[in-house]
Amino acid sequence: MTAEPIGSVSPASFEFIRRFLRQQTAIELTDDKVYLVNSRLGELARELKLSGPEQVAQELQRRPHEPDLCRRVAESLTTNETFFFRDNHPFTALREEILPKLLDANNMTRCVRIWCAACSTGQEPYSLAMMLTEHFSSKQFRFEILATDIDTTALTRASEGSYKQHEMSRGLPAIYLAKYFHRKGALWEVAPAIKKMIRFQQLNLAVPWPSVGRFELILLRNVLIYFSTQTKADILVRMSSLLAPHGVLLLGAGESTVGLQTPLERFSVGATSVYRRAVQVPAGTT
Numbered sequence: 001m002t003a004e005p006i007g008s009v010s011p012a013s014f015e016f017i018r019r020f021l022r023q024q025t026a027i028e029l030t031d032d033k034v035y036l037v038n039s040r041l042g043e044l045a046r047e048l049k050l051s052g053p054e055q056v057a058q059e060l061q062r063r064p065h066e067p068d069l070c071r072r073v074a075e076s077l078t079t080n081e082t083f084f085f086r087d088n089h090p091f092t093a094l095r096e097e098i099l100p101k102l103l104d105a106n107n108m109t110r111c112v113r114i115w116c117a118a119c120s121t122g123q124e125p126y127s128l129a130m131m132l133t134e135h136f137s138s139k140q141f142r143f144e145i146l147a148t149d150i151d152t153t154a155l156t157r158a159s160e161g162s163y164k165q166h167e168m169s170r171g172l173p174a175i176y177l178a179k180y181f182h183r184k185g186a187l188w189e190v191a192p193a194i195k196k197m198i199r200f201q202q203l204n205l206a207v208p209w210p211s212v213g214r215f216e217l218i219l220l221r222n223v224l225i226y227f228s229t230q231t232k233a234d235i236l237v238r239m240s241s242l243l244a245p246h247g248v249l250l251l252g253a254g255e256s257t258v259g260l261q262t263p264l265e266r267f268s269v270g271a272t273s274v275y276r277r278a279v280q281v282p283a284g285t286t
Contacts, residue, residue, distance in 0.1 A: 008038045013057035017041075017077070020060065024074045025150060026206030026231045040076045048072075075151045079226070082120040083170035085127045086221070087253050093272035094128075094217075095135055098248060102216045103139055105246040111142045113215045115242075117205060118223035119147035122158025122198075123167070126190055128219075129197040130180050146212060148203035159200045161190035205235050214244050222252035229260065236262040240277050249275040 009017065017037055018029045029037070041053030050056055060073055085091050102112055116125040125147035132143050149155050168177060168188050181188045203209060218239055224232045239249060240263050249264065257264050257275065265278040
């Protein structure tokens with residue numbers, strides 16, 4: 001029997017990694033993701049000074065309860081693709097219609113709480129904070145942004161708020177770069193006033209959450225695609241219970257609640273699909 005090449009995991013190890021990731025994060029690796037496992041575990045192997053992805057898998061099988069190794073393997077396999085003002089039209093909908101209505105509904109408390117779930121390296125919550133400062137600072141509201149992710153390495157980068165030039169060129173308007181960033185060596189750093197609007201916290205969406213309170217706005221964008229149907233429904237049911245009575249939820253452009261049992265209903269704001277808790281009609285009411 002020939003040994004597996006140094007640059008790839010064996011079929012048995014791929015199955016083990018698939019089960020491991022499902023247990024740790026509820027993320028489902030499909031059969032066509034062998035290349036991703038080889039690439040990501042190959043990078044981790046270099047960091048750990050191991051021979052390749054197969055040895056990483058073997059080390060994990062040998063030490064399945066070592067927290068640091070489990071964390072590093074899981075984080076290496078999660079996707080952190082993100083950029084400023086991603087997809088653009090949701091931010092237009094937020095600026096022109098969604099946020100003005102939320103502010104009207106919260107005129108008594110003068111506070112709007114926002115949750116950016118799966119925030120990765122922070123471009124989404126920083127985009128929100130800049131937009132709020134640019135367009136709504138005169139409203140004398142307090143905006144609280146909670147930004148969470150399962151990946152502690154990505155969260156560390158997010159909380160630092162420092163980005164390379166190629167990251168700045170992905171979606172960030174020039175006026176925002178000039179007003180809300182300053183150059184620090186080869187990096188661009190977010191202004192302190194913008195950083196102060198955001199609280200970063202590690203959170204695994206697939207397990208019971210700590211108490212996070214209620215929110216007027218939740219952004220759960222481009223993450224449900226990695227979960228099973230049951231896990232998607234479970235996350236959305238739990239999120240719906242955290243929406244304020246007038247609160248709304250935004251999903252990614254390629255995501256929807258179609259085929260899922262949730263208490264959410266969809267409506268459109270321009271090109272953006274938005275979700276809110278469905279109104280319960282009392283029995284006997286027509």
